Amino acid sequence: MFLLMRLLSRLPLRLLHALGAVAGWLTWLLSPTYRRRFAANVAQAGLAPAQGRPAIASAGRMIAETAWLWLRPPTQPLGGMLRWDGAELIDQALAQGKGLLILTPHMGCFEVTAQAIAERWGDTHPITVLYRPARKPWMRDVVDASRGRPGLATAPANLAGVRQMIRALRQGQIVGLLPDQVPPEGLGTWVPFFGREAYTMTLAGRLVQQTGAALLVIWGERLPGARGYVARVRPAPAIPAESTPESAALLINKAMEDLILQAPGQYLWGYHRYKQPRGLDIGVAKPEGKPGSYPGGGA
Template sequence: MLTLFRILSRLPLRVLHAVGAVAGWLVYLASPSYRARFRAHVQIAGLPWAAARGGIQEAGRMIAEVPWLWMRPHDVPLGDKLQWRGAELIEQGLVAGRGLVFLTPHLGCFEICAQAFAERFSASGPVTVLFRPAKQAWLRRVIDASRGRPGLETAPATLAGVRQMIRALRKGQCVGLLPDQVPPQGLGVWADFFGRPAYTMTLAARLLQQTGAMPLLIWGERLPKGRGYVVHVLPAAPIAADLPAESAAAIINQGMEEMIRLAPHQYLWGYNRYKHPRSLDIGVAPAAEPRQEA
């Protein structure tokens, strides 16, 4: 598999996206359960089918672009494959020195956001992204090599990883995570997502509440025909330090909804967002620590 990844990583992005689009439709047509879940989630969101249907091929493109993203040489810049919208919000946040928490849904190419930050803003410090370690040894090696880029650090979804992110924020650095990912039992609360209760992580809000960091919404738009990506940065609603977990999760879910409505054709509608959480296997998030005043 590692050899296959290396071969695929050398193909032009437009070829990978074209193959991925076909693969996305093949999976959709071949899997009744996936097809039913995809359609049900679009219906729950109250969106017209025409607006979200493109997500079928975009899901395939998301998988097909992984070798290109993960195995791209570290010294090769994204160049004309990358555009920014709203980068000034990051610049303002870095000047404030409070630390930044990037909140990204399963929308477009979420992998590109951290790479784009590392390429443009690494002089201000690295961005630390939360990830769940792969079970396969070969895949762990690929991920470690990819996400261990200059200006990009990783934090495993464990107690140690959470502490790593808190330390980064208290240094005024940046962290990123996907708050619409279903956490294990005990690490979330039930909060509405498109009007239906979904088990929602509390980690994103707790990072903000414990450190006083600034939240920002960010997502990577996938351009057609392999032209590259546009990283969009948007302001996020603040989370008060004394806000209950359920209320904080609801605010973050609303932010995710706002981004998804901007480009529903690039959301991963097949993701099982409303599933019941698995049993706890990544450790318990740390108890609230006293805020350190500047």
């Protein structure tokens, strides 16, 4: 499998996107469960089926381009494949010296945003991204090698990873999270997402409250014709110090909704956003206290 990914990484992005679009539609056609979930999530967001339909091919393109993004040599920058919209917001946030938490939903090419940040600011403000270690050994090797780029560090989804992110923010660095990812049981809270209760991580709000970090949202727009990507940075809602885990999570969900509705054709509507959270199986002792707490809350 690693050899296959290595071979795919050498193909032109245009070909990868074409293959990915076909794979996306095949997945949709061959999986009734995926089709039902996809349609239900689009409808839950108040969108017409036609507005979500482009996301079928987009999901396949996301998978296909991963090999190119992960296995591209660290010495090969994104260069002309990427342009910025709102980079000045990151400059302004970093100038405050309190660290920057940057959030992106499962939308567009979210892998490219971390690499883009690392290339532009990594020399002075490295970015740390939260990730869940892959279960398969070959996949762990690929992920570890691909995400270990200059200016880009990874934090595992456990107590040590949370402490690593807190340290990074307190040192004025950048941390990246996908807040629409369903966290393990005990590490989130139930709040509405597009009008339906969804188990939502409380980590993002806690990090801001503990460190005073600035907060922004970002997404990597995938341009048609494999012309590259646009990293679009936008302001995020302020999270008051007195916010409860529930109110902070609700603010973040609303910010993700607003971002997704700007380009619904690039959101992963097939993601099981409304599923029940899994049990803690990431090597973290279950935190004490009410649901919504998270490991490292007192660090």
